[in-house]
Amino acid sequence: MYLGIDCGTQGTKALLVDENGSPLGRGYAKHLLIEGESGAREQEPKWWVEALKSSVRIALGQAGSAEVSALGVSGQQHGLVVLDEAYEVIRPAKLWNDTQTAGQNAELIELLGGRDECLRRFGILPLTGYTASKLLWMKQVEPANFKRIRHILLPHEYLNFWLTGEMKAEYGDASGTAFFDVRTRMWAREVLDAIDGRTGQLFRALPPLMGSEETVGVVLEEVARELGIPPGCIVSSGGGDNMMGAIGTGNVREGVVTMSLGTSSTVYSYQDHPSDDRTGEVAPFCSSSGGWLPLVCTMNATNVVMGTLNLLGKTVEEIELALAEIKPGADGLTFLPFLNGERTPDLPLARGSLVGISAMNYTASHLVRAAVEGVSFGILSGLNLILKGRRPEVILVIGGGARSEGWRQLLADATGASVRVPAEEESGCLGAAMQAMVAYSRAYGGAITLVEVADRCAKISADATLTPRPELREAYDRARQLYTERLHSAYPHLV
Template sequence: MYLGIDCGTQGTKALLITEAGAVRGRGYARHQLIERASGAREQDPQWWVDALRTSVTQAVSHHGAEVLALGVSGQQHGLVVLDEAKQVIRPAKLWNDTETAPQNAALIERLGGKSAMMERFGILPMTGYTVSKLLWIKENEPENFARIRHILLPHEYLNFWLTGQMYAEYGDASGTAFFDIRTREWVREILDEIDGGTGQLAAALPPLLKVDQIVGAVRPEVAAELGLSPQCVVSSGGGDNMMGAIGTGNVRPGIVTLSLGTSSTVYSFLEKPLASVDPSVAPFCSSSGGWLPLVCTMNATNVVTQTLHVLGKGVEDIDPILASTNPGADGITFLPFLNGERTPDLPTAQGSMHGVTATNFSAGNLLRSVIEGVTFGVLNGLELILQGQPASKIQVIGGGSRSAEWRQMIADATGAVIQVPIEEEAGCLGAAIQAMYAYKSQQETPVTFAVLSERLVSVDEEKTAHPRAEKRPAYRAAQDRYNAVLKAQFPNL
């Protein structure tokens, strides 16, 4: 059997599957979150370990000795810093931490500006990426900065706890912004700009693994605690988006994955890096051997949930409201930037509503405008990734995928067939599939990701949404209006 673990922002999930993909166990444990008005979003890595203990124990209850390999999916961009004794120095700053925005802007300027960074390193740091967190610690916590001897991402820290070994892999490393996605190597020059060329930060980076390599075996004491076989090995793992790609079969060109969770992401597998990249696109590597250009927006189901709360509604009200209102919300446009925004890069932006009149101001139109705002933001990103090519099929995952009317909205707005994988926990499934891939590679019985996904990833046909051509013009007009309002509000974009 194979175990997939997904350490997200809100909690840690675990999924146990057989060789054929049958589910044999699940587990879940919530995390706490440190939030400050400054934009700080942090978690103590010990909370992740505690949640992993709980979720894995639940998932493997009667089958732990049969687990051959496990993989860990983790929230991208988080920064875990350890001292010489390999002890955590301070809480991890997360992907949605925006108080590092000044440091991100300063680094871009110091390294020659946006165009120069794209040309030199193949990626433009966004607020929330790992690199600016290091500069923030240097400027705000110099004593802690001086103690840094190891730099890990969330999934790498859990791999370290499981095995005692520190390694990185190409996919999650892409989101640090001190990694060249074209050469797949760490970039010391960027770190030297932060530590003054002392080499402190470059020396703190873990070595990189290829996807067919393993981190190591689970430590005996950890295996005993979790009820796992001491022979169980740990694959390289990766970022949650990279694992979500594997878990939706997005391991070959032509497939798009759109995640509607706390944040929203959209990405598509490529065998080569994009030759020309818009700065809004994160040209990441995949965790399956290729590349995974990705766009992330920081406001998705969190904004929808908050709006429902304000209206005194629940998630069960989404579908009836969308079904009873018109595309375009009768002229209301909502910019959903309640948490700032990454794409477009507006870390200090606020949400705003436009086009409200005495005749269109209703609870239904308000909710629709919010969901359309979230949708148009991520579809703008999809257009950048596809570079003018239409999407024919999109796999939708995350909490938002449970809404039939939201799925239909995406189908109508894009002209694509929308599918929902049967396994909702794509990150967990992707981690388990990667573990299977790595294990079989080590056993010299290799199998491709395409073959594995064909066998292990299936869609729920009842949730498939087909586009309605007659609705497309109304959504195109609404998206054009959204973009016009966005440009008027932020003319420097």
């Protein structure tokens, strides 16, 4: 058996599969969240460890077996975990959706020579939410804690450390720190020097880099006993949740688009070469499968839709009713869904707004449709940047939003693409387990590739595929154009 673990924002999931990717056992445990009015979003790393233990035990119990050959860990990207010289966590981890460091991010970009210079020097533009600005925030706001930093880890790397006692970083997750050159696949020391004043403190705190096909180590004996798995269990490199989601949906060759509709929304497509985007809107990440994974993330997705439903006293099932009842464009009602600020476009301090309210469209159903459209149009604008205006032919949709047939149909109608759903809903877990299969094979002299594993394990749910309705394309084009016009009216500097 192979075990995939996905440490997300809301909780940790565990999935046990056989060599064909068929599920044998599942587990889940929730996380707490520390929130602040200033935009702080933090979690204690020990909560992830406890959730990992609980979810794995549940999955093993369902499987009725503990014979795990290898495991992989998927983790929420960009989170900052800092340890002192005794390997103790210094403070709660600041998460990907923490906007408290917006000022420090702007300051860091200036320190590095501006937006264009960042893109030229490192191939990536630091955005609020990436790891780098969190370090500058610590230096300015918590100087005593900053001085104690001896080790810098991302969430999945911290869990790998707990599992194996080894500290290593892998290219995909590292590329979301903003102190990593995505073209050369090396740490960008100049970024850290700009933060710590060239003392070398932060650069020395970084773990060594490794390829995604390599093995971090094996599970420690005491950890194996606690989890109930064999002590020789191999741990693959793991990676960020988007990178593992790409693997789990078979997005390991060019031409595949994956869209995740979770708390945040992401869209990405594997490439054999680095992204040449110069807008700064596309995150030119490395993949965890040997290539690159240009990605656009919006920070507002299912949280906006669920918040709207809760405010109106509606249930999830009523999304379908609202989308069926109200025509595309919501009769002129536009929802700019920036409840948590926004990453794409880069508006960390933005707030949401409803535009175009009238007596005709001021209904609960219109509000629900406007919320779904606002989230969808935002992420589809990102897809346009990745594909450089080309129309996608197939989009694989994952995450909580993928459960809504009406939402999937909206995406199909608005893009002209066939919208498909992977058979395994937990693509991050599956991707981590698939990567573990490759690591296990190579550890014993095999030469299996992720493409081969993906062909075997990344299956599509045939009865969930939706095709576009051409007669609605014009209406959605008009609605998307109105959304763009109102966005630029609210934020003129984006034009």
